[in-house]
Amino acid sequence: MAASADRRRARILDVVHELGTVRVADLAARLDMPTVTIRRDVAALAEAGRLRRSHGSVALPDPGAHGPAGPAGTVGGAGGAALLGAAGQGAAGVPDGRGRVIGMLVPTIGWYFDEIIDGARSAATAAGARLVLGISPHEARDDRGQIARTLESGVDGLLLTPNRLPDGPAEEEEEEEESDWLGDLPVPAVLVERRAAPGSAAAGLDAVGSDHRHGVLLALRHLAGLGHRSVLLAARRDTWTAHEVRAGYADAVRRLGLEPRPTLDLHHGGGPLARTDPERVADQLALGAEEGVRAVLVHDGRDAIQLPPLLRARGLRVPEDIALVSYDDAFAALTTPPLTAVAPPKRAVGAVALDLLLRRLGPADLPAHHIGLLPTLTVRSSCGALPGQD
Known part of the structure; x- marks a missing residue:
């Protein structure tokens, strides 16, 4: 059974009393506990004025120092319970x-x-x-x-x-x-x-x-509800969001029973976050339309808002010929036509x-x-x- 917070913190104080100054990583190794656990305990002890932290190391507080919980001392008994019970919150539940x-x-x-x-x-x-x-x-x-x-x-x-x-x-x-x-x-x-x-x-x-995978599922489920059995994903691949959108597409297609399509890669080289070529993207969407794909989810919004006029120049109207959904809602409402959009809660x-x-x-x-x-x-x-x- 894992040691209680009170016992862990008492052991931490014992080691610091013995060594004077010790690195958090060395403290975790000495006590054979996860570094993240020791770091949390050290933060609580420092908040209570029982330890002093400085760039990865901990030491005893300066003589006479007092923390928010009173004079420095060993955590235990009622004092430890009071420390654990303090929420550290200000008015209306806002952390202090x-x-x-x-x-x-x-x-x-x-x-x-x-x-x-x-x-x-x-x-x-x-x-x-x-x-x-x-x-x-x-x-x-x-x-x-x-x-x-x-x-x-x-x-x-x-x-x-x-x-x-x-x-x-x-x-x-x-x-x-x-x-x-x-x-x-x-x-x-x-x-x-x-x-x-x-x-x-x-x-x-x-x-x-x-939860970008949930966001993609929302978009594809909506399009499937409109009768689309095949939805193309046009996406970048150079950000974490893009990685999650691509994974979410594979999950959603399987979950909804849609026909899977190869993802249209919007990143065409030149390093991370290189600009895409909207003309090339429009050409490939037009080709997909010839193959019967009439719906597309586009990540990200910068690419999505450029597409309607480019598709129109190729004889394809949004939404009459292609249903278009943007994965980002920063400016999707300002286009012609206004874009249906997934909005991550940024x-x-x-x-x-x-x-x-x-x-x-x-x-x-x-x-x-x-x-x-x-x-x-x-x-x-x-x-x-x-x-x-x-």
Whole structure:
């Protein structure tokens, strides 16, 4: 049976009393416990003023220091119960983030992540915390270095969107190896729009993201309800969202009994996030229409909004000849015709991730959370259905 939180924290304090200063990773090894568990206990002890954290190491607090739970001392008995029972929340259930600095690392600013950042920023402001933003570009593949530089600024916790993408069994094994170091971070971290490989050291991290597979199922189920038995997927392949959309398409086609079609690859080389060629995409959609495909789901929205006039130039009308659904709803309503669109809950992802991280920084002994927020489908005229028809 796993040791109770009180006993674990008492053992942690015993080791720190003995050694003076010790790295979190060494502490976990000495106590033969998962690093993520020790990190949570250390955070609770530091919150209570019983330990002092500094860049991956812990030590006893300065003499005379007092934490929020009173004078420094060993956790146990009623004192430990009080520590576990403290929710660390402010008014109306908002976590108390006063004095907290949260580092947020994203692969890009613009389009998709702008809304996620905005959601996290709003939640941080409401909690009294400060958000510090960093960029680790898709092209750089330098997550580890970027995270190290962010940690040097003295952040209390991290919202992370690593770049690594699985694209098959070999890549998934490589991703597991490369993500192991994420499980040994010196501060609590929440993965945002990512989830670590099962079985990896990072799998114990909290994760908040959109359930893109559910979003694809919503789109294909709607099109199937309109009588389409074959739906083409036109998708990028250079982002995590694209990977999940492609996997969701395979799942949805099987679940709905649709005729599977090869995915039209919108990424045509030139590195991650290279611009697609909308003329080429329109040509291939026109070819698919000649083969009897009359419905398409397009990821992402930037490609979807360019297609109606290009298809019209090829003698194909939306929705009369091709039903078109966009996987993103940022500007889908502004096109002619307005596009039916799947909307990932981007702002909510940022807000929930920030909220979860602040709770992780509190004294409560929370289990790891893997949270999938469901996208929504807004029906407009581009698929031939009336708005609101499902």
